[in-house]
Amino acid sequence: MRDIAADYFRSISEQVGRAWNRFWFLPSDPLTLCVIRVLAGLIAFYSVATFTPDLIFLFGPDGLLSIESVGRMQDQQYFSFSYFWLFDSPGALWAAHWIGLSVLAMFTLGLFTRITSVLSLIVALAYFHRGFVVTSEMEPVLAFVLFYLCLGPAGEYFSLDRLLLKRRASATPAQATSRRLSGAHWSATVAVRLIQVHLALVYFMMVLGQLNEDTWWDGTAVWWLAGRQDSALISIASLASAPYLVNLWTLGFVIFEIAFGVLAWNRLLAPLMVGISALSWLSIGLVTGMLPFAAIMFVAGLAFLPPETMRVACDAIGLKPYAQPVA
Amino acid sequence: MMSQPDRNPAADLTDAALPKSEIRTTVSFLLFLHLFGLAVAILGTEKPSQLGLALADVPGLKQYREGLLMNLAYTYYLTRGNNVGGELDIDHSLIATIKKKGEPDVVVELPAPGTWPGLRRHRYRTLARTVAMFGDETIGSPEPLGLLLQSIANSLLKEYQGDSLDLRCQGRLTLPAMGEFDPTNAATFARFRDAYTTTALRIDNQIELLKREPARDTAPPPKVNLPPKADEPVASEPPATEAPKASEPPASSEPLNDKS
Numbered sequence: 355m356r357d358i359a360a361d362y363f364r365s366i367s368e369q370v371g372r373a374w375n376r377f378w379f380l381p382s383d384p385l386t387l388c389v390i391r392v393l394a395g396l397i398a399f400y401s402v403a404t405f406t407p408d409l410i411f412l413f414g415p416d417g418l419l420s421i422e423s424v425g426r427m428q429d430q431q432y433f434s435f436s437y438f439w440l441f442d443s444p445g446a447l448w449a450a451h452w453i454g455l456s457v458l459a460m461f462t463l464g465l466f467t468r469i470t471s472v473l474s475l476i477v478a479l480a481y482f483h484r485g486f487v488v489t490s491e492m493e494p495v496l497a498f499v500l501f502y503l504c505l506g507p508a509g510e511y512f513s514l515d516r517l518l519l520k521r522r523a524s525a526t527p528a529q530a531t532s533r534r535l536s537g538a539h540w541s542a543t544v545a546v547r548l549i550q551v552h553l554a555l556v557y558f559m560m561v562l563g564q565l566n567e568d569t570w571w572d573g574t575a576v577w578w579l580a581g582r583q584d585s586a587l588i589s590i591a592s593l594a595s596a597p598y599l600v601n602l603w604t605l606g607f608v609i610f611e612i613a614f615g616v617l618a619w620n621r622l623l624a625p626l627m628v629g630i631s632a633l634s635w636l637s638i639g640l641v642t643g644m645l646p647f648a649a650i651m652f653v654a655g656l657a658f659l660p661p662e663t664m665r666v667a668c669d670a671i672g673l674k675p676y677a678q679p680v681a
Numbered sequence: 682m683m684s685q686p687d688r689n690p691a692a693d694l695t696d697a698a699l700p701k702s703e704i705r706t707t708v709s710f711l712l713f714l715h716l717f718g719l720a721v722a723i724l725g726t727e728k729p730s731q732l733g734l735a736l737a738d739v740p741g742l743k744q745y746r747e748g749l750l751m752n753l754a755y756t757y758y759l760t761r762g763n764n765v766g767g768e769l770d771i772d773h774s775l776i777a778t779i780k781k782k783g784e785p786d787v788v789v790e791l792p793a794p795g796t797w798p799g800l801r802r803h804r805y806r807t808l809a810r811t812v813a814m815f816g817d818e819t820i821g822s823p824e825p826l827g828l829l830l831q832s833i834a835n836s837l838l839k840e841y842q843g844d845s846l847d848l849r850c851q852g853r854l855t856l857p858a859m860g861e862f863d864p865t866n867a868a869t870f871a872r873f874r875d876a877y878t879t880t881a882l883r884i885d886n887q888i889e890l891l892k893r894e895p896a897r898d899t900a901p902p903p904k905v906n907l908p909p910k911a912d913e914p915v916a917s918e919p920p921a922t923e924a925p926k927a928s929e930p931p932a933s934s935e936p937l938n939d940k941s
Contacts, residue, residue: 378712379699404800416839418791418808423832427825433747482750487811487829488804491757497750540700544708552719556755559723563756570760574859578760581855583870584772585806587799591870594862642759646800 377547383661384542385668387503388464388511390549391471393653394499395462397646398478401496402454405481409451413484415442424487434483437476454480464513471504492647498552499654506545510537512673549657550619556651557615561608570608573601576641585643603637610634618658625663631655718742719751727754771852773809773876775833779843787841808833812850816877831888834881838888850877 405412412419421442428434437450454477461470478500482493509515564570569578577600580590593600610630618627631652639648659667668674699705724730725737737743737752746752760770775791792805812833815826830848837846854872856862863869880891 374709375699375705378709379705381698401800404798404804408801408804411836411840416836418833418836420832420835423828423835427828432752433744435748479748479750485804488807490803490807491759494750494753494755501749538698540698540704544712548712548715551716555719555723556757559727559755560757560759563754563758566756567758567760570758575760577859578770578855582770582772582853583856584774584853585803591856591862591864594856594859594864597859600859638759643799643803644759 378544379540380543381538381540382543382546383537383665384507384510384539384545385537385661386657386659386664387506387508387542387545388513389664389668390499390653390656391464391467391503391508392462392512393656394496394503394650395458395474397492397650397653398474398496398500399455399458399462401492401646402451402458402477402481405485406451409447410444412488413438413442413447414444417442419485419487428483428486434486436480436483438480438484450480464509464511464515467507467509467513467515471500471508475500475504490647491644492650495556495647495650495654499549499650502545502548502552505548506542507539508545510539510542546657549654553651553654553657554615554618557611561611561615564608564611570604573597573604576600576603576607579638580641582642587640587643587645590641607634607638614655618655621660624658624660628652628655628659714742718746722746722752723754726752727756771855771874772806773813773850773852774806775809775812776849776851777834777837778847778849779837779841780845780847781841781843787843789837789841809850813852813876816850827890830879830881830890834879834890835888838881838883843883845880845882848879848881849875852876 411417421439425439428439438447441447441450457470457473457477460466461474475497478493479497482489482497564575567575569575574597577590577593580586580588580593583589590600614627614631617623635648635652639645642648656664700708721733721736721739721742724733729737743752777789777791779787779789781787791809792802796802796805812826812829814820815822815829834846834848837843837848852874854874857869882889882891
């Protein structure tokens with residue numbers, strides 16, 4: 355009896371171990387990760403760039419969010435690190451701002467990606483922590499996407515790094531290594547899986563939060579979202595006479611969230627779910643005005659696209675030369 | 682040889698592509714820590730149990746989560762909370778009327794009309810909503826409210842060289858419920874409500890805040906002639922006070938800032 359139990363648990367541990375290794379460590383093509391790098395980099399660049407007109411007004415020595423007052427609030431709230439706590443003179447703020455934007459631009463373009471990915475994370479977090487009273491839903495999602503992009507080879511494709519590598523490879527072919535040029539990395543798998551797991555968790559918790567409210571059950575949530583007229587980008591006042599449509603829109607979004615968290619893991623259904631997510635998040639972005647949040651949720655969802663599907667998509671839009679492994 | 686139905690030659694081939702065992706072990710350990718931290722963030726922030734709170738305070742892990750903005754439960758209602766259509770579930774803006782002796786008042790609105798792009802507008806609305814939340818009578822936090830208002834008031838008074846300012850956190854109510862909405866009634870498109878108001882004075886280079894009762898767009902409840910309970914203060918009409926002049930000490934005030 356004891357032997358049977360021992361065999362049983364040994365079998366479980368072997369199966370779980372094998373599954374864990376395959377889930378996290380099987381080398382995969384980093385193409386999907388690179389696409390996410392470009393898009394998330396653009397969102398991060400946009401997010402930081404929009405601080406430009408308000409940089410001194412918000413963070414300056416006499417800014418709305420002075421270090422003295424808001425810093426004390428921050429101490430009471432939670433741990434944060436931001437180089438913006440160290441200075442508030444206009445000259446230093448502008449220098450830090452333009453350097454930060456340069457780093458984000460280099461990261462988006464895929465230059466020295468291993469380094470600029472980490473620096474980009476530091477830059478983005480510096481703004482989010484310093485301006486914690488003006489951050490909302492988008493920043494935490496962008497933060498974890500940027501963090502996971504640091505862990506994988508996000509500069510293999512669609513990058514200046516690739517261009518430099520090709521030039522080096524053609525100049526000195528004997529020094530090119532097959533591993534460097536094959537495109538498959540276990541670290542790419544880790545990074546993509548982390549985005550997938552974290553995003554699935556976000557979807558799950560969003561559904562739980564929404565179903566804790568009556569409006570997502572009774573199908574009126576989209577009406578209330580669009581009713582915030584200063585935020586909404588479209589007016590759905592005319593839909594007051596079409597309650598069924600509003601109900602469908604609301605319930606459809608909840609069903610999409612549930613379906614995405616479950617079905618996106620299936621390689622066959624993942625492209626379909628990502629396609630639906632584009633429409634769903636666009637619609638929610640328009641009624642809430644939260645387009646950057648909708649954008650980063652869609653971009654993070656691209657992690658579920660298998661690299662071969664991403665390659666087909668890149669071929670379809672004319673990006674084939676940039677999405678092939680360097681031979 | 683005994684059959685091993687779970688043994689797949691193709692799997693052996695791909696297993697050979699896995700990184701070394703030492704790498705897998707180390708990374709797996711780090712992954713476990715990270716995923717544990719995520720789980721704790723959810724358990725420790727959304728209706729936390731005692732165990733959840735204890736785990737959320739584990740040193741190192743807490744700072745790791747907070748530093749990476751992962752210390753939240755991601756329960757994004759999108760309708761901004763359970764109070765749908767209520768006081769907090771609306772767009773807010775800050776309206777400051779800055780007064781300077783001998784000069785006309787200057788009115789500053791944040792976000793200013795025409796602020797672009799939308800993310801900038803959204804940031805100012807978030808700031809205003811934070812003021813509304815901190816100033817809410819049921820869920821508010823007076824200390825961070827005072828710090829934030831001091832910072833805002835100080836900034837605006839210096840920017841516009843004012844002596845005092847009246848600051849209103851104004852909310853724009855959502856459209857009424859679908860069944861009650863009348864698109865021909867223009868009034869339903871623009872209904873406002875003050876979530877919080879205060880007056881800020883510059884006295885000896887310090888900012889003093891005077892709390893005022895927020896204006897209401899509805900009539901107060903009728904008075905009922907009942908004796909007060911032993912543990913409740915006697916209800917009274919909110920005093921109709923004008924903002925005191927900057928050169929005079931305030932007649933009645935409820936300073937929110939801590940004097941150090």
